[in-house]
Amino acid sequence: MRQLEELIESIAARVNVNVRGAGMDVGPLLRRAVPEDSFSMYYAFYALTSHHPLYFRFEDSSLAGTYFLGKCDVAHSVLYKSDIRGDELKERGTEVDFEGIRIRLVDDEIIRIRNSFLVKTLVHNSSKDPESPEVFKILNTVALHYANIHGTNTEGCFLGPFSTVDLSMFHNCVVGDFSYVQAGDLSHETIGPGRVWIRVRGKFEFDYSFPEGVVEKYVSLDPEFRLQGEFVRFLSERKEDFVAIYSSVQPEPAAGVPQGSFVSPYAVVKGDCRVGENVLVAQRAHIEDSYLGTGANAQENCYILNSTYEGLNVTAHGGKVIHCTLGRKAFVGFNAFVRGREDARIGVGAESIVMPHTIIDAQEPIDIPPKSLVWGYVRRQADLERNRLDLDELAGSRDLALGGLRFSGHGRLFVEAFARRIEHILEENGAYYDGRPETRGHAQKTQNVSFNILQPFLEGGRRGMYPRVAISDGNTERFRLW
Amino acid sequence: MRQLEELIESIAARVNVNVRGAGMDVGPLLRRAVPEDSFSMYYAFYALTSHHPLYFRFEDSSLAGTYFLGKCDVAHSVLYKSDIRGDELKERGTEVDFEGIRIRLVDDEIIRIRNSFLVKTLVHNSSKDPESPEVFKILNTVALHYANIHGTNTEGCFLGPFSTVDLSMFHNCVVGDFSYVQAGDLSHETIGPGRVWIRVRGKFEFDYSFPEGVVEKYVSLDPEFRLQGEFVRFLSERKEDFVAIYSSVQPEPAAGVPQGSFVSPYAVVKGDCRVGENVLVAQRAHIEDSYLGTGANAQENCYILNSTYEGLNVTAHGGKVIHCTLGRKAFVGFNAFVRGREDARIGVGAESIVMPHTIIDAQEPIDIPPKSLVWGYVRRQADLERNRLDLDELAGSRDLALGGLRFSGHGRLFVEAFARRIEHILEENGAYYDGRPETRGHAQKTQNVSFNILQPFLEGGRRGMYPRVAISDGNTERFRLW
Structure with a gap:
């Protein structure tokens, strides 16, 4: 393990240089984040499709259990059971609009990861950096278990477990456990745990922090740097379900899936499940005894148990939905934990939004009316009085405070932006596919995917x-002349 | 399939240019050699160990089901379920002796395959070309089902099914079905089917041809270019046994294998099998209800059923041994078919040599005395009178003719050369491992192997x-600077 140990120390030093302002030393954490044997136990896989650009290079790295799609370039990094998804990478010649300034890409966009340590992290591109729209960068960054890096360049950052950074650029920032941040270009900021912060400068700001003690109950690191809490317990109980799938070169796809839908062979589908048209169940999603109606999607690391989706529902990366009924177009954000019980189901009304990083852990049946916005920590129906707003009402408001939430700016802009984003997600996932090529999304494009499976050295230093690997197709640079 | 079809046509044209002297058109054959769907059904795999040089590049190729080890560079070729084994590739700085002239390698040796079409072909290096000891070449070559290319550069060649070319250089040659040729540097030769030809110029020549009709009974192509005959029937009956193994990313290794022995997880081990110390069972070997004593080996594509190996036995690539007892150091050559029956077992005495491409298909019990040389077609004990020589007797002879065999030159040189080769094979395979690193062979070095598994595109043109893939380690060229 000598080389791997040296690599981990070297990454720790580079990240420490960047986050020294926050007084952190990531060294002990990185040394213990993954059991030593696990690095040689899992394989990485790179997806081949005929719809995504093909270009993959890595060197001097450990990639155990990591999934790659699209153009990726990784060096001097440790990626453990992460998902590096480049399926929205922009192509050369694409025009992008940055606050009114139009920029044309001079090359295909690529994900570049350097000197970074990601554990079970979900990286999804669609980057927002006007300075280098051709490169989506993750540099000198540590992202712990189940963090989401979603279209956010991170340079010299530390992301705590179950945290999310979204559609931004982050320099030298520390993001606490279970925080969600979509706040534009941030530099040298330390964001405490359990904060949900969405800001579009000059337009609106949504800022919520969990009551003290709540985040710790659901996720925290113990003094030995082991992850603990309700989230971890929930995941651990379902860990075994993935073993068979990842032992097979080409796992059997689920039966009875309509043509326009896609259930990844690397998803768990247990018990009595049905999916409608144009449904996407991504790899590492876990579905059990549930129905997903037309155009619904279950993104990576999400869990859907004993639930009914009426259609066009989004379960964003890491969302968990248990004993719920979701009305049409009800949305569940990143890492939201929406746990009903058999005798305490949760109903989420049509077009309602469960904010990213919301915890609804039902002690009694809970019914969320249609077109609601829900956030924070909800355990009983009465909690909704302080953790719910009517979307129409919010659209007509400015500057309000409710149940730990401070909202400033124009409610209308916030509601419109959210609606646009949900539509974008549905479109990208192929929820509206009608047979025309222009309506194809991930559900249609990732069918007929095969994988290059990459394994580590099993012994010695x-x-x-x-090994160093490069994969490309005839449309990119040739490795060599004849 | 458009690109693949174009590739096949292009290879056919290049090979035809080379074998035009023999009046051949390989086009129709290549078009039908592999069912179209099979190209996208299987994956290629590249072995990672800490004992073999790591360098793999290929482009514009189809590699379904093919296994690679060591340094390989493949372009514009179709390799179908082949084994490209570079585990005896010479390292930079090695001195090699070509008939008294010593040459030092200026670079690591590499296997280079271009414009070639190999079906289930076994390629093993240990090349013998003094003109380019750094490159083992397979250029513009077609090799059909279960051919062996063993340390033989082939440029512009056609090898029929179950043929073997061994430790030579071949230019523009055609080798018929089930022929074995080890005859030095050959150019523009056409070798008919069923010939076993070993020649060391100025020393000896062993030349045997099967009686008419025998080869056709065991292997031939029908008018539709489908393989038929006893060999094919035998293999087809056991084909299914490999399915489970090749569906798993890391198949379970066999239990009860002593530390110095290696049973490839990609071998079939069925029924009641036991292996002794320093045994090697290679990938794609098939062992059933058999015992392999200390230092025995079962090479690729070999089948061992209901047999007992007393120790230090070699079953060369493609050898089939059924209902046999092999005495100590008894040797079974390439593609030999030694089929006893429950009521007609075959005993091969200690230190006996079953020549490559021998067919012993017992109609009654057959007992081969120790220190015999056996060749040709044997069905009954009495056949041995015309197909067997005592090795000591041969060593004292010159120029003899017996049962279709013409032997010229010094028997002693032939017997000594064979004995040296068998010792070399045993050493290379680790049969004499005693814990010291210098006694390690394949059995010890290929433990702890992992595989990069490479899959094809599943749809579209x-x-x-x-895809184009390059794999290397830090000791070879870096793909790119930082």
Whole structure:
């Protein structure tokens, strides 16, 4: 393991240089974040489709259990059971609009990861950096278990477990456990745990922090840097379900899936499940005894149990939905934990939005009316009085405070922006596919995918490290002349 | 499949240019050699160990089901379920002796395959070309089902099914079905089917041809270019046994294998099998209800059923041993078919040599005395009178003719050369491992192997083709600077 140990120390030093302002030392954490044997136990896989650009290079890295799609370039990094999804990478010649200034890409966009340590992190591109729209960068960054890096360049950052950074650029920032941040270009900021912060400068700001003690109950690191809490317990109980799938070269796809829908062979589908048209169930999603209606999607790391989706529902990365009924177009954000019980189901009304990083842990049946916005920590129906707003009402408001939430700016802009984003997600996932090529989304494009499966060295000084690999197609640079 | 079809046509044209002297058109054959769907059904795999040089590049190729080890560079070729084994590739700085002239390698040796079409072909290096000891070449070559290319550069060649070319250089040659040729540097030769030809110029020549009709009974192509005959029937009956193994990313290794032995997880081990110390069972070997004593080996594509190996036995690539007892150091050559029956077992005495491409298909019990040389077609004990020589007797002879065999030159040189080769094979395979590193062979070095598993495109014009891939380690060229 010598090379891998050296790599981890070297990453720790580079990240520490960047986050020294926050007084952090990530070294002990990185040394213990993943059990040593696990690095040589899992394989990485790179997806081949005929719809995504093909270009993959990595060197001097450990990639155990990591999934790659699209153009990726990884060096001197440790990626453990992460998902690096480049399926929205922009192509050369695409015009992008940054606050009214139009920029044309001079090259295909690529994900570049350097000197970084990601554990079970979900990286989804669609980057927002006007300075380098061709490169989506993750540099000198540590992202712990189940963090989401969603279209956010991170340079010299530390992301705590179950945190999300979204559609931004982050320099030298520390993001606490279970915080969600979509606040534009941030530099040298330390964001405490359990904060949900959405800001579009000059337009609106949504800022919520969980009551003290709540985040710790659901997720925290113990003094030995082991992850603990309700989220972890929930995931651990379902860990075994993935073993068989990841032992097979080409796992059997689920039966009875309509043509325009896609259930990843790397998803768990248990018990009595049905999916409608144009449904996407991504890899590492876990579905059990549930119905997903037309155009619904279940993104990576999400769990849907004993639930009914009426259609066009989004379960964003890491969302967990248990004993729920979701009305048409009801939306569940990143890492939201919406846990009903058999005798305490949760109903989410049509077109309602469960904010990212919301915890609804029902002690009694809970019914969320249609067109609601829900956030924070909800355990009983009465909690909704302080953690729910009617979307129409919000659209007509400015500057309000409710149940730990401070909202400033124009409610209308916030509501419109959210609606646009949900539509974008549905479109991108292929929820509106009608047979025309222009309506195809991930559900249609990731069918007929195959994988290059990459394994590490199993012994000696390189144990747990991977060889240098480059994969490309005829449309990109040739490795060599004849 | 458009790209793959174009590739096949282009290879056919290049090979035809080379074998035009023999009046051949390989086009129709290549078009039908592999069912179209099979190209996208299987994956290629590249072995990672800490004992073999790591360098793999390919482009514009289809590699379904093919296994690679060591340094390989493949372009514009179709390799179908082949084994490209570079585990005896020479390292930079190695001195090699070509008939008294010593040459030092200026670079690591690499296997280079271009414009070639190999079906289930076994390629093993240990090349013998003094003109380019750094490159083991397979250029513009077609090799059909279960051919062996063993340390033989082939440029512009056609090898029929179950043929073997061994430790030579071949230019523009055609080798018929089930022929074995180890005859030095050959150019523009056409070798008919069923010939076993071993020649060391100025020393000896062993030349045997099967009686008319025998080869056709065991292997031939029908008018539709489908393989038929006893060999094919035998293999087809056992084909299913490999399915489970090749569906798993890391198949379970066999239990009860001593530390110095290696049973490839990609071998079939069925029924009641036991292996002794320092045994090697290679990938794609098939062992059933058999015992392999200390230092025995079962090489690729070999089948061992209901047999007992007393120790230090070699079953060369493609050898089939059924209802046999092999005495100590008894040797079974390439593609030999030694089929006893429950009521007609075959005993091969200690230190006996069953020549490559021998067919012993017992109609009654057959007992081969120790230190015999056996060749040709044997069905009954009495056949041995015309197909067997005592090795000591041969060593004292010159120029003899017996049962279709013409032997010229010094028997002693032939017997000594064979004995040296068998010792070399045993050493290379680790049969004499005693714990010291210098006694390690394949059995010890290929433990702890992992695989990069490479899959083809599954749809569109590139269906059945593979992306461009390069794999290397830090000791070879870096793909790019930082």
